[in-house]
Amino acid sequence: MADNNAVTDIKEIKAINKVTFKQRMISYKRRPLSLVMLILVAVAAFLSAAALIFLIVYILVKGVPNLTPDLFAWEYNSDNVSCMPAIINTVIITFLTLLIAVPFGIGAAIYLAEYAKKGNKLVKVIRTMAETLSGIPSIVYGLFGMMCFVTALHWNLSLLAGGFTLAIMVLPTIMRTTEEALLTVPDSYREGSYGLGAGKLRTIIKIILPSAMPGILAGIILAVGRIVGETAALIYTAGSATGTVSGVMDSGRTLAIHMYVLANEGLYTNQAWGTAVVLLVLVFGINTLSAFIAKKLGSKKG
Amino acid sequence: MRINRLKEKAMQGVFFLTAITSIAAVVIICIFLFYNGVPAMAKIGFGEFLGGQQWSPRNVPASYGIFNMIIGSIYVTAGALVIGVPIGILTAVFLARFCPKSLYKVLKPATELLAGIPSIVYGFFGLMVIVPFIREHFGGSGSSLLAASIVLGIMILPTIIGISESALRAVPESYYEGALALGATKERSVFKTILPASKSGVLAGVVLGIGRAIGETMAVVLIEGNQVQIPASLTDGVRTLTANIVLEMGYSTGLHREALIATGVVLFVFILLITLSMQAIKSRSEKHNG
Structure with a gap:
């Protein structure tokens, strides 16, 4: 009872202690540095927001007028520098990458979240390694993919080599998000399932994975966003061949590489602006979808 | 069974x-x-x-010294930090402590959006907007250390903002209230109690930002001029380790190619050191909290 009273007291005091604008001005006069800090903080926040808005508006203004039907023609030639084949290649390489990375990422997360005992030394090593992987720059992945898949395994420049390289790159993302999603599943679900006589495997497949699905999906979509925007890891693994591929052993450029080539050549600036818009819209769409699904998970939990 | x-x-x-x-x-x-x-x-x-300061793979005899590129990577990263760290940390303070709720709903997703923009788009934007701007107002060709620093500074913003903000929010409210009760202004309470208390988290964000900046390739290769030299001024061109690999790997053979891979090894070692220090910071802060 006494505690409760204390709490209400504090609430009342807080209400009385409202600082008026005038009082604030007086205290700022006494401590001008505080006012300076306030202004600095506001300016910094404004700069961050302005950078983003300026970037996006500028790209849209420059790019949208260049979104001509020519840019989406089925056949690539040096007149239209169509990005359609590049879009198709991007889709293919995304599927290839996910085909490899998703089973491994989810499997690893299941092991870490469901099987590994707390304080296990190996788990610590796995976490450290996953963290190391996520810190490696994409150009180093590109070098590795070139040496391992393109040269040592003789896959040459191909979508397959690019897909494998990207799969290692996005593995830690999928692992981490899946593990987080698995850990949000309440223990009572597991206990209930065991109580009904289900084994561990059955519990994982029938109970835990379905309840964690939105979180896992959000992570996978996040990985797709990274794949779509990736350039450095692909340029020496998937190559930059124009045109449509006939199989996964062919070299083909993704949309991001297509844009790099256009920007680097400097001959097709208008088309490059158009491609930038396509790329931005794709990546933002993907990230928004991921955030939306993750939010749904959050609201279900709460 | x-x-x-x-x-x-x-x-x-x-x-x-x-x-x-x-x-x-x-x-x-x-x-x-x-x-x-x-x-x-x-x-x-x-x-x-x-x-070695001489990188001329086509000379006879060829020389492969990457000292200028190591310095280039360090300069560009330092430039990015000078721009990105103060703005990033102050923005995080704003988001965690000063932001009205309605504005937060817009600003927070916006910083996350910034993280999603592909590096090639940043590079192209830098090439078409920032490089000409520098050429007109500061002289030189525009493709320069300054251009790379600005673009990388923007690119590491979301990393620093995101991690610093969650570190600031993890500080117990009682620290802030205590400072207020002693008569400090709101700003003083934030900068003298909350920010120092969250310093290991903020430091982790900065270190992660360093990792991103030093490993960035596609954005800088378009805008930094790529001359193999130690830049004497901000408007001089510079070549980073990453750019060296991407520029020459396409046509290199023999020892030249191996030297480029060795450039990758140097970069890789840099990143491993950064990852290690990151983990050291993390375990230290965990001990601190526990």
Whole structure:
């Protein structure tokens, strides 16, 4: 009872202690540095927001007028520098990458979240390694993919080599998000399932994975966003061949590489602006979808 | 029953195998990089390779010194930090402590959006907007250390903002209230109690930002001029380790190619050092909290 009273007291005091604008001005006069800090903080926040808005508006203004039907023609030639084949290649390489990375990422997360005992030394090593992987720059992945898949395994420049390289790159993302999603599943679900006589495997497949699905999906979509925007890891693994591929052993450029080539050549600036818009819209769409699904998970939990 | 138990054991084995792929991946990447890169370093001479100022693979005899590129990477990263760290940390303070709720709903997703923009788009934007701006107002060709620093500074903003903000929010409210009760202004309370208390988290964000900046390739290669030199001023061109690899790998052969892979090894070692210090910061802060 006494505690409760204390709490209400504090609430009342807080209400009385409202600082008026005038009082604030007086205290700022006494401590001008505080006012300076306030202004600095506001300016910094404004700069961050302005950078983003300026970037996006500028790209849209420059790019949208260049979104001509020519840019989406089925056949690539040096007149239209169509990005359609590049879009198709991007889709293919995304599927290839996910085909490899998703089973491994989810499997690893299941092991870490469901099987590994707390304080296990190996788990610590796995976490450290996953963290190391996520810190490696994409150009180093590109070098590795070139040496391992393109040269040592003789896959040459191909979508397959690019897909494998990207799969290692996005593995830690999928692992981490899946593990987080698995850990949000309440223990009572597991206990209930065991109580009904289900084994561990059955519990994982029938109970835990379905309840964690939105979180896992959000992570996978996040990985797709990274794949779509990736350039450095692909340029020496998937190559930059124009045109449509006939199989996964062919070299083909993704949309991001297509844009790099256009920007680097400097001959097709208008088309490059158009491609930038396509790329931005794709990546933002993907990230928004991921955030939306993750939010749904959050609201279900709460 | 026995089949079930067998299935359980088998699947546990499968999950275990998938779990150790990340270890295997790191080991294989290390093997490929060091196996291909270190012999080239030995052939060129470690001192000559790391300390040599001459990079001219087409000369006879060719020389492969990446000292200028190491300095280039460090300069560009430092430039990015000068721009990104103050703005990033102050923005995080704003988001965590000063932001009205309605504005937060817009600003927070916006900073996350910034993280999603592909690096090639940043590079192209820099090439078309920032480079001409520098050319007109500061002289030189525009493709410069300054251009790369500005673009990288923007690119590391979301990393620093995101991690710093969650570190600031993790500080117990009582610190802030205590300072207020002693008569400090709101700003003073934030900058004298909350910010110092969250410093290891903020530091982790900065270190992660360094990792991103030093490893960035596609954005800088378009805008930094790529001359192999130690820039004398902000408007001079510069070449980073990453740019060196991407620019020349396409047509290189023999020792030249191996030297480029060795450049990748140097970059990789830099990143490993950053990852290690990151983990040291993390474990220190965990101990601190626990």
